[in-house]
Every structure is written in structure tokens, then in C-alpha cells.
Amino acid sequence: MAQRKDQILDVAARVFSERGYKGASMQNLAEGLGILRGSIYAHIASKEDLLFDIVDSGADRFIFRLGQVTGSAPMKLRAAFTAHIETIAEHLEASTVFLNDWRFLSADRKRIIETKRRAYEKMIEDIIEEGIAQRHFRSDLDP
Amino acid sequence: MAQRKDQILDVAARVFSERGYKGASMQNLAEGLGILRGSIYAHIASKEDLLFDIVDSGADRFIFRLGQVTGSAPMKLRAAFTAHIETIAEHLEASTVFLNDWRFLSADRKRIIETKRRAYEKMIEDIIEEGIAQRHFRSDLDP
């Protein structure tokens, strides 16, 4: 029963990435799904919910993949870069929406994404600080 | 008499860069100008004209600044980078609109911008090829 919603999210990610969130209408989504635009509301509550779902699960993906890196600080830093690029490449449409359209979220939801973004940057900063502490990286620069 | 239009273009560049072309309404522009949204049409023909004006004159600026660089190929290449960044920095709002919103132009106008963009890249390519011919740059790589 939730699989139709996943289809909608897929189409939304594609259409939003192609036309931008503000440039995409529910009509555009409906055409991609082969139904009428009103029918979409049997599965979702609002257009912005779709945007938030795409952006939020995108943020989670970045954090999850970064959380999986292991090894020494230099190894983790390399793996972090690879994970970041791979996450983008494997979900290019969602990443495009994440990058371009997260500013159109409501203030509350924007704050949620900002918090996750800061957490992500903190994880990378921690890797760098670990590398400095273990004398693998230069210590004369701000992490 | 054309100075009011320049004001409108200024406000449009600011509002478009803040909210995106599709996210910005004529109402938003009118508020920035202190007039009613219908009154804008005493000075312009359409919203898209504003976008094209901003994007097209932005493209011209990049080309003009790049056309001014002189010296040896390595000097020109350095100066080209500096000119590019300075052009962005000195017109950040217009550059933001250029980068994010040129895709919303009509097909005809998109082609005009694409042509100017290709010309710009060709100018840089020529500098690199000159440097290769004069043995300043490596010759084993594609320009």
C-alpha cells in the first residue's frame, strides 16, 4: 500500500529535478503518473510534503553512508569523499532536488535539514581532528 | 527614462536570486519597487524579458572581461580565472540568476545564451592551445 507512494516520490524527484520545485506543478506529476492531479492527494497531504520527504531522506542517506566508513583517519577521510560522491551519483535526481530546492521548505522543516547538515559536517570535522591528533594531518590549519 | 528600467532590473536580479525565477512573482518585484504589479508593464513587456535581460547581459559581461586579458598564454590563463571570479563577485545576484534560472528561458533565447557560453569556453580553449603551441603547457592532454 506504500508502494504507490514510493512511485510518487520517484516521479516527484525526477520532475522536481527537471523543472525545479517551484517550476513543477501537481499537473506535471500527475502526467508522469498517468492519473489526475487531484488523485495524488489520496497518497500525500501536500506538495511540500513530497519535497520534504525527498530532501530529508536524502540527508539521511548522506549521514548513513558517512557513518559506515572505518579505519584510520586518512582512510576514513578518503572513504568519506567516495561515499559522498557515490551517494550523489546513485541518487542524482534526489541530490539535485536537495541542492537546489531545500530553500523552499517551511521554516520548521528547513531547520530540521540544517541540523542534519551540521551533523554531517561535524562528522567530517571529527575525522580531520582525529587525523591531526594522531599526527597524520597537518596541525597548523583549522580543521 | 531608461533609468527606471535599470532599477527594475536591479530589483529583479535581487528578487530572482533570492527566491528563484519561478518562485518570484511580479507582486514580489512590485513590493521591492513600491508600486503595483501591473504598473511594471509600463516599462517591460514580460517577466521573461527581465530574466533574459539579466542572463544575457551577464553573459556579455563574462565575455567582455575575458576579452580584455593580455600577455603570454600562462598570464592570460591566470588573468582569465581572476576575471571570471571577479565578474561573479562584482555581480553576485545576476550571476546567481544566470547559474540557476537560465533554463527557464524560451527555447529561442536559451539557444542565444548557449551560443555565448560556447564562445566563452572557446576563448579559454584558445588560450590553452596557444600555451601548448608555445610549449608553456603540457602537450599530452586534451585542452
Place this chain on the structure above:
DNA sequence: CTACTAACCAAACGATTGTTTGGTAAACTG
């Protein structure tokens, strides 16, 4: 004083926006 122009308002235009409502088939569940 007249003619003209620039700048704007007030009001409306049709079209499209996101969203809601009530109803209807088909498929699944007990």
C-alpha cells in the same frame, strides 16, 4: 497655454495553482 511624455493606479482578465469533496469501481479480507 498647449501638447506630450513618463510613471503610475485601479480594476479586471483568463489561466493555472494547490487542494478538497463526494462518489465509484476493483481487489482484498474475514
Place this chain on the structure above:
DNA sequence: CAGTTTACCAAACAATCGTTTGGTTAGTAG
């Protein structure tokens, strides 16, 4: 079989969109 759920349509909703129209004011030029 009856009852419920899933998925959708058809039609409407108020709001906003970009744009047009006709008229008004102030200032400039002859």
C-alpha cells in the same frame, strides 16, 4: 458472501499567477 481498503475520477474550490486596459497625475518642451 459481506465488509473494508486501495486507487482513482469528476468537479469544484479559493487563491494567485502574469498580463491588459483605461484613466490619472506630475513634469517637461515648444
